[in-house]
Every structure is written in structure tokens, then in C-alpha cells.
Amino acid sequence: MSEQFDLVIIGTGAGGGTLAYALRNSGLRILLVERGDFLPQEPQNWQPVEVFDRRRYKPDETWYGADGKPFHPGVHYFVGGNTKVYGAALPRFRVQDFGAVEHEGGTSPAWPVTYDELEPYYARAEEIYAVHGASGEDPTEPPRSGPFPFPAVPHEPYIDDLSVRLRNQGLHPFHYPMGIDLRAGGRCIRCKTCDGFPCQVLAKSESDVNCVRPAMESQNITLWTNTLAHRLLTDSTGKRVVGVELERGGEKLTVHADRFVVACGAVNSALLLLRSANDKHPNGLANSSGLVGRNYMVHNNTALMAVDPFRRNPTVFQKTMAVNDFYFRGPDFAYPMGNIQLLGKLQAGMLTAAQPLVPRPILQGMADRSVDWWVMSEDLPDPNNRIELRSDGKVIVHWTPNNLVAHRKLVEAARQMMRAAGYQFVFVQPMGIETNSHQCGTARFGTDPATSVLDPTCRTHDVENLWVVDSSFFPSSAAMNPALTIAAQALRVAERIGG
Numbered sequence: 001m002s003e004q005f006d007l008v009i010i011g012t013g014a015g016g017g018t019l020a021y022a023l024r025n026s027g028l029r030i031l032l033v034e035r036g037d038f039l040p041q042e043p044q045n046w047q048p049v050e051v052f053d054r055r056r057y058k059p060d061e062t063w064y065g066a067d068g069k070p071f072h073p074g075v076h077y078f079v080g081g082n083t084k085v086y087g088a089a090l091p092r093f094r095v096q097d098f099g100a101v102e103h104e105g106g107t108s109p110a111w112p113v114t115y116d117e118l119e120p121y122y123a124r125a126e127e128i129y130a131v132h133g134a135s136g137e138d139p140t141e142p143p144r145s146g147p148f149p150f151p152a153v154p155h156e157p158y159i160d161d162l163s164v165r166l167r168n169q170g171l172h173p174f175h176y177p178m179g180i181d182l183r184a185g186g187r188c189i190r191c192k193t194c195d196g197f198p199c200q201v202l203a204k205s206e207s208d209v210n211c212v213r214p215a216m217e218s219q220n221i222t223l224w225t226n227t228l229a230h231r232l233l234t235d236s237t238g239k240r241v242v243g244v245e246l247e248r249g250g251e252k253l254t255v256h257a258d259r260f261v262v263a264c265g266a267v268n269s270a271l272l273l274l275r276s277a278n279d280k281h282p283n284g285l286a287n288s289s290g291l292v293g294r295n296y297m298v299h300n301n302t303a304l305m306a307v308d309p310f311r312r313n314p315t316v317f318q319k320t321m322a323v324n325d326f327y328f329r330g331p332d333f334a335y336p337m338g339n340i341q342l343l344g345k346l347q348a349g350m351l352t353a354a355q356p357l358v359p360r361p362i363l364q365g366m367a368d369r370s371v372d373w374w375v376m377s378e379d380l381p382d383p384n385n386r387i388e389l390r391s392d393g394k395v396i397v398h399w400t401p402n403n404l405v406a407h408r409k410l411v412e413a414a415r416q417m418m419r420a421a422g423y424q425f426v427f428v429q430p431m432g433i434e435t436n437s438h439q440c441g442t443a444r445f446g447t448d449p450a451t452s453v454l455d456p457t458c459r460t461h462d463v464e465n466l467w468v469v470d471s472s473f474f475p476s477s478a479a480m481n482p483a484l485t486i487a488a489q490a491l492r493v494a495e496r497i498g499g
């Protein structure tokens with residue numbers, strides 16, 4: 001069986017979904033290929049035990065560390081990809097993140113585009129993803145061509161009080177930009193099961209809801225779910241991709257097109273390129289630089305629970321605030337440290353997976369009295385941190401975290417901040433190899449084919465009709481959540497592909 005399209009986009013997450021949306025009226029006949037299905041709207045969407053203990057929405061897939069230890073990766077194979085469960089925090093990167101930045105652990109490289117070049121696309125991405133935010137609160141915020149599409153998600157009273165306590169320390173807590181449907185008549189009920197959960201009422205600004213479904217209204221877009229892209233095929237010169245081998249409903253088929261976009265997420269995109277090795281591309285498709293799968297980054301992440309045993313935290317929708325005062329430097333540290341953002345309210349059922357030995361009533365008591373943060377620092381590209389595909393199909397993730405001094409400093413600063421805000425107990429949980437939610441870097445973009453896989457428009461240097469449009473293109477991870485930047489670049493690339 002064989003089919004012909006103008007463009008095939010493989011993957012429907014933040015990158016692929018946004019690209020499809022941007023090209024829906026381009027006149028191109030587009031096939032969207034997605035290995036997963038639509039995520040069902042069901043009561044289990046909001047059940048912590050189902051989502052966290054039973055991993056209901058994660059694939060039954062095992063990857064391995066370089067030490068051979070197996071782990072279950074934080075990936076989600078559905079229409080919308082990882083945005084189906086994401087926290088919907090949609091900040092822009094800072095201006096400085098696009099330049100070379102000296103860190104304690106090394107240099108974070110410059111991007112081949114500036115903030116100013118990406119700004120119009122950030123603005124458009126914020127519209128598409130209905131971002132709510134407030135300007136003028138965060139001293140690190142980049143300039144904007146216009147206001148946020150929607151006003152900030154208001155803090156609940158307990159968080160408002162915490163914000164005052166932080167401001168009294170001279171800090172600048174700010175309303176974090178969030179993509180949820182709080183418009184007049186909007187679907188969001190501001191529940192406690194947002195960050196890390198699928199949204200049962202489809203009120204989160206996800207690639208599925210905000211991009212793929214509207215894109216499907218165009219006659220030109222065809223979506224094939226439950227369809228795995230196995231291999232890309234080139235012509236005899238190796239300069240053009242001519243087809244993609246797919247597995248659909250137990251059948252194998254090849255689809256032909258003029259142009260191809262890989263948007264499978266940073267690890268799976270690298271795997272697809274590596275699996276597509278042929279005579280002309282012996283080390284993997286578009287891999288003359290040897291960098292496909294390398295420079296894997298995920299951020300250095302720590303969850304922090306600050307507990308005041310004498311005060312309950314009644315907040316339901318907690319993810320509304322962040323602190324960037326340590327983003328560029330700390331009080332006693334001349335290097336960037338990172339971002340501290342509230343998590344969705346932790347519940348006992350979310351903690352049992354990480355703390356199986358602690359009795360549930362104790363976890364419940366803590367969760368009732370805690371305020372919960374995600375402490376996130378930039379990690380640096382290291383070619384030795386890489387995705388390896390073994391000949392037996394095993395996926396090995398070589399990952400040695402770096403720039404850790406900065407992260408430890410940030411965790412300590414967050415701890416001090418919460419102690420000074422009146423929290424007697426602060427518990428921290430560093431995240432391990434399975435927390436790869438912010439995976440990126442495995443096909444970095446740049447101007448030099450020797451040191452990058454993609455050009456500044458995300459087209460591969462080696463193959464003229466092949467693009468990679470997902471978090472793989474990041475040359476550095478910054479210390480902000482990635483999805484809005486992935487979406488903005490997808491909009492920018494759409495102009496090149498569709499123009």
C-alpha cells in the first residue's frame with residue numbers, strides 16, 4: 001500500500017501539533033502521523049493512583065541508563081504528546097538565554113536566532129495557547145510587542161499571602177504564564193488535577209485541543225493515529241527523503257511525500273533518525289555531524305515541599321507563581337542558578353509512588369500543610385549525554401547531570417526562602433533519569449553543519465526536504481519550561497515550509 005502527500009509530520013506534540021495548525025490553510029496536503037490515540041476523557045484522568053502509581057498514561061516501555069539499569073521514561077504517546085499531561089506553564093525564554101551564558105559548570109551556547117527574531121512567534125504562540133500572564137512583575141522578563149492575551153491566573157488567598165511573605169524578603173514573585181481556558185465561559189474549573197494529569201474537561205491549552213483538533217477542520221489535513229513511524233527512506237543520492245515506513249493497525253506501509261517533518265520528541269526523534277541509517281547515512285539519517293542523539297538535556301530538577309505543621313494549605317489550583325530572582329545569579333554566587341515555580345498542589349496519592357514506605361496518612365498530613373515547588377536549573381549540553389540505539393532495539397540514555405553546583409545553590413536558596421517565609425520543615429526530592437519531561441537538544445540547530453544537525457529553520461543540513469520540529473533543536477535548555485519556545489519555533493518554521 002502506498003500513499004502520496006505534500007508533507008508528512010510525524011508526532012503531534014508541542015512541535016508537530018503547532019506546525020500542523022500553522023499550515024492548516026497552506027494548501028499543502030498534510031498527513032499527521034501519531035503513534036498514540038486520542039487520550040480518553042475518563043474519571044481516571046484525575047485519579048492520582050491511576051496517573052502516578054499505575055502509570056495509566058505512560059507507555060509500557062523500558063529504557064536503560066548507561067549502567068544498564070532499566071527505567072520507565074516520562075513520555076506520553078497520545079495525540080498532543082506530552083502536552084496532554086503537562087503543567088501548562090508557558091513562559092518565554094529570557095533574552096540572555098539566546099546568547100552564550102557563562103555558568104559555574106561551563107558555557108551555555110548561543111542560539112542561531114535572537115530573542116527579537118523569535119518574539120513575534122512567541123506572541124502568536126501565546127495567542128494560540130491562550131496564555132494568561134502579567135507583565136512588569138518579574139525583573140528578568142523579556143520585552144514584549146504586546147500584552148499577554150489574557151490576564152494572569154489569580155493566586156488563591158494562601159498563595160497571595162505567600163507572595164507577600166516573599167516580597168517582604170525583597171524577592172519578586174510573579175504570576176507565572178499559564179495556558180488554561182479561563183476565558184469568560186471557558187472550560188477550566190481550576191481543579192487540583194492539572195499539572196501532571198490529563199485534563200478531563202479539555203481546559204488545558206494543549207497541542208491536541210488548541211492545535212490538532214482545529215487543524216483537522218481543514219480538508220487538507222489527515223491524521224493517522226496508532227501509527228508508528230519506523231524508518232525514513234531516502235533516494236539513491238541520500239539528499240532527499242522519499243518515504244516513511246509506517247506500522248498501522250498491524251500492517252506495514254510506506255507513505256511518500258515531498259517534505260517530511262520529524263516531531264517525535266527529543267529522544268524519539270533521535271531514535272527515528274538513527275533507525276533510518278542507510279548506505280548514504282551510515283551513522284543515522286542527517287547525522288554527518290555525529291550529533292544526532294547527543295547533547296541530551298532535561299534540566300536539573302528538584303521537587304520541594306515546605307511544610308508549616310500549624311497551617312493547612314487549602315489551595316486547589318496552586319501553579320500560579322514563580323520566582324526568578326536567582327535566574328542570573330545568586331546572593332553569594334556569580335552564576336545563573338535557575339527558576340523556582342509552584343507545582344500543582346501535591347496530593348498524598350502523588351507522593352506514594354516516590355515514597356512507598358511512608359504511611360499514607362503521614363503523606364496526607366504533609367500534603368495538607370505543604371506548599372510545593374519545582375526547583376529547576378539549566379543543564380549544559382554535553383555530547384557524552386546521549387541517546388544510543390542498540391542493534392537489538394534497546395534504548396540507552398547516557399546521562400550524567402552537570403552544572404550541579406548551581407542547582408544545589410538554587411535548592412538551598414529555595415529552602416532558605418521558605419524557612420524565612422515561616423515554613424519549619426522543607427523536604428526536597430531530586431529528580432532522576434526517568435524525569436525527562438523537558439528532554440531536548442538531541443538535534444541542535446546552528447549555522448555550521450559540523451557542529452549542528454539542523455539549520456536555523458530546523459531543516460537538516462544533510463537532507464534538503466527533512467525538518468526536525470520539536471525540542472530536539474534546542475542548543476541549550478535555559479531554565480524555563482520549554483513548550484512555548486517549541487511552539488514559537490514551529491510557527492517560525494511553518495513559514496519556511498509552507499511559504
Ligand SMILES: Cc1cc2nc3c(=O)[nH]c(=O)nc-3n(C[C@H](O)[C@H](O)[C@H](O)COP(=O)(O)OP(=O)(O)OC[C@H]3O[C@@H](n4cnc5c(N)ncnc54)[C@H](O)[C@@H]3O)c2cc1C
Pocket residue numbers: 010011012013014015016033034035036074075076077078079080081082083085086087088089090091195196227228229230263264265266268269272437438439469470471472481482483484486
Ligand atoms: C508531567 C509533565 C509536565 C510538564 N509540564 C510542562 C509545563 O508546565 N510547561 C512546559 O513548557 N512544558 C512542560 N512539559 C514539557 C512539555 O510537555 C514538552 O516540552 C513538550 O510537549 C515537548 O514537545 P515535543 O513536540 O518535543 O514532544 P512531545 O510533546 O512529546 O510530542 C511527541 C509526539 O510524537 C509522537 N511519537 C513519538 N515517536 C513517534 C513515532 N516513531 N511515530 C509516530 N509518532 C511518534 C508521540 O506520541 C507524541 O505525540 C511537561 C512534561 C511532562 C511530561
